[in-house]
Amino acid sequence: MKIAVLGAGHVGPVVARLALAAGYPVAIAGSGDPARIAMITEFLAPGAVPLSASDAVADADLVVLAIPWHRFGTLEPGMFAGKVVVDAMNHWPPAAQPLGTSEEVAARLVGAHVVKTLNHIAYQDMEPPNGRAVGLAGDDAAAVDVVSEFLRRIGFEPVPVGPLAAGRLLEPGSPVFGVAVRRPEFEQFAKEQS
Numbered sequence: 001m002k003i004a005v006l007g008a009g010h011v012g013p014v015v016a017r018l019a020l021a022a023g024y025p026v027a028i029a030g031s032g033d034p035a036r037i038a039m040i041t042e043f044l045a046p047g048a049v050p051l052s053a054s055d056a057v058a059d060a061d062l063v064v065l066a067i068p069w070h071r072f073g074t075l076e077p078g079m080f081a082g083k084v085v086v087d088a089m090n091h092w093p094p095a096a097q098p099l100g101t102s103e104e105v106a107a108r109l110v111g112a113h114v115v116k117t118l119n120h121i122a123y124q125d126m127e128p129p130n131g132r133a134v135g136l137a138g139d140d141a142a143a144v145d146v147v148s149e150f151l152r153r154i155g156f157e158p159v160p161v162g163p164l165a166a167g168r169l170l171e172p173g174s175p176v177f178g179v180a181v182r183r184p185e186f187e188q189f190a191k192e193q194s
């Protein structure tokens with residue numbers, strides 16, 4: 001399975017490193033010319049291939065969105081059709097929103113199989129994963145399985161919390177946002193909220 005990470009800021013290179021360490025081929029993209037992120041990539045995620053966002057996505061099976069929410073609208077939606085898309089984004093700064101980010105992502109990226117996860121862990125706490133529980137939410141069971149397997153292989157303990165709408169339970173303000181918990185506590189949390 002080929003991974004594309006969109007975003008070469010704080011989160012993107014960490015996810016790329018974890019995926020590389022687990023043996024996945026990884027491409028990484030910023031918003032512009034891949035030459036601009038060549039040095040960052042060599043330094044922070046050696047082995048990842050810097051590409052343009054469209055080239056990275058075209059060749060990938062699983063795409064991780066690790067870009068600021070206010071930039072989401074700059075992505076060309078058509079290129080995600082048929083892809084498993086991990087939404088690691090948050091509304092930032094946090095504010096009351098009628099929909100979670102992933103519901104908005106799924107509405108815009110028609111044909112993509114969107115799964116929300118990784119958004120509730122600070123980038124500096126993602127390594128080493130050490131079996132830390134990570135919640136995931138998705139409407140497409142097959143995509144949730146694919147992403148669960150990805151998360152397990154990179155070192156997390158995936159805990160499904162329900163459909164994309166339940167992904168709001170993973171957003172800023174949630175008791176699990178930014179807090180390291182193991183599976184039993186996470187499952188207890190999910191049960192209490194559902």
Ligand SMILES: NC(=O)c1ccc[n+]([C@@H]2O[C@H](COP(=O)([O-])OP(=O)(O)OC[C@H]3O[C@@H](n4cnc5c(N)ncnc54)[C@H](OP(=O)(O)O)[C@@H]3O)[C@@H](O)[C@H]2O)c1
Binds near residue numbers: 029030074119123
């Ligand atoms: N920071 C955390 O601890 C943390 C933890 C969990 C989740 N998150 C979420 O993860 C996302 C990324 O956070 P971050 O802290 O990594 O942000 P960041 O450090 O500001 O990095 C953002 C990256 O996204 C790239 N980007 C912007 N528009 C793009 C586009 N259209 N295509 C490809 N790449 C694009 C930027 O590239 P350019 O420089 O070329 O514009 C930059 O490399 C946010 O939604 C955030 O809420 C953050």
